[in-house]
Amino acid sequence: MADVEALIGDAIAAARSGDVRLAERQLDRLVVGDPTAVDPALSGRLVRAVGRLWPRGWQPVDVARIVIRRAGVRPGRLLADVLAADRRGQARTPAWWDEQLAALDARVWWADDAAHLAGWAARERLDRVTALREVVEVLAVLESLPPVAVLRPPPGASEVGAAPSGRSGSRMLDRVRALLAKAESTSYPAEAEALTGKAQELMARHSIDEALLETGPADQPGGIRLGTDAPYAGAKALLAQEVAAANRCESVWSDDLGFATVLGFPADLDAVEVLYTSLLVQATTAMLRGRAQRRRASGRRTREYDESFLNAFALRIGERLRAATERTSREAAATDGGERLLPVLATRSDAVRRRAETLFPEVTRGRLTIRDEEGWSSGAAAADRARLAPDARPPRPGSGGGRPSTRRPG
Structure with a gap:
């Protein structure tokens, strides 16, 4: 068994090195090995690899996202199996953990662990060489991941002192999702903005x-992570930052890992998650519409136009969301008494800021660069069809604006 573990270790090291020829040579050594020894060893290493990530801040959805990003969709399905096998070895897990696994369709479908990899390869219609290559690629990703901020205690740890990232007020969330579904489906931009x-x-x-x-x-405060994959990862991170700010949260972008970490209290995190998801759909729809109009008018379509459009959309929609929050806060203060409400909100904001400073002591900030004025103007207009604050104006192209806070690699 020690020889098999050494072969696996060599194959992973070669895959991580980027030396294609060396990686293929080491893979060949695995391929000619005895499957009854190689496959169980690989399965065990996969489960141990994910298990080591939980105390280092990773959650199932985070791991799935980065495996798909770096290795592909098919290896992502293998990872779902690994997550199911890891869960089977846990005596107890919190409800949110099982919800993430269910969302990933992570379930044990195989009868014999020793035959799992062969069964997975058969389901995916892969020859043994390709199957082992993808297993090694998944292991290379898993064993290269750095520690990240621990947002919620992993299985087996105490939840004391950390606010969960919610699903507070499910009826309220259902109403919000219904409004946003209408916003995504309507062909009238003004109606989408109002909804x-x-x-x-x-x-x-x-x-x-x-x-x-x-x-x-x-x-x-607790936290969530929002995916910011290519294309236009920076614009997606900017949108996450703007939505977070409008909901009294802090957002930090880990561009190397493909996500933004949002910190806040449960109800606010719920708002950020559902709004960000919907606004990505709305922004993309509006961008495609603007791109088609531009192409008909000039025959041109550029990446600079798309990115400028999305950046402008994010900044302008952020202004409008903040205006809605401020108006609601003023009305609540008038109804419930500002002498009680305002100190509570200030205390929460301070707690979120301190949490962000603790988890991310070093962040960098940059200025937003706009490379296509037409895209910027179109994006601002798309986010400004139905004004929430009549006196607000979109910023001028080239006037700067905050790029997302970015985690500095440790």
Whole structure:
């Protein structure tokens, strides 16, 4: 068995080195090995590899996202099997953990662990060489991942002191999702903008209600991670930052890992997650519409146009969401008493900021560069069809604006 483990280690090291010829030579050594020894050893190493990631801050959805990003969709399905095998070895897991596994369709479908890899290869219609290559690629990804911020205690650890990332107020979320579904499906931009604004107002009011119900010291803020994969990863990170700011959260972008970490309290994190997902759809739809108009007018389509469009959309929609939050907060202060509400909100904002400073002591910030004025103007207009703040104006092209806070690699 030690010889098999050494072969696997050599194959992983070669894959991580980037030397294609060396990687193929080491893979050949695995291929000629005895499957009854190689396959169980590979399966065991996969399960141990994911298990080591949980205390280092990773969650199942995070691992799935980066494996798919770096290795591909088919290796992502293998990872789902590995996550299911790892779960089977856990005595207890929190509900949110099992929800993530269910979303990834991670389930044990095989009868014999020793035959799992052969069964997976048969399901995917892979020859043994290709199957082993992809197994090694997954291991190379898993064993190269750095520690990340621990947002929620992993299975077996205590949840004390950390606010969960919620699903608070499911009826409210259902109403918000219904509004956003209408916003995504309508062909009228003004209607989409109005529906999104109403969704933000509902979530802001829900957040205020949750804050006023608080008794005793506030819990420590929790967090979520939002995918920011290519294309236009920077624009997606900017959108996450703007939506987070409108909901009293902090966002830090790990561009090398393909996600933004958003910190805040449960109701606010719920708002960020559902709004970000919907606004990505709305922004992409509006961008494609603008691109088609540009192509008909000039016959040109450039990456600079698309990226400028999405950046402008993110900044302008952020202004509008913040205006909705501020208006809702003023109305709540008038109704519930500002002398009670405002200190609670200030305390929460301070707690979120301190949490961000603790988890990300070193971040870098950059200025936004706009390379296509037409794309910028079109993106600002797309986000500005139905004004929530009549006196607001989109920023001028080239006037700067904040790029997302970016985690500096440790």
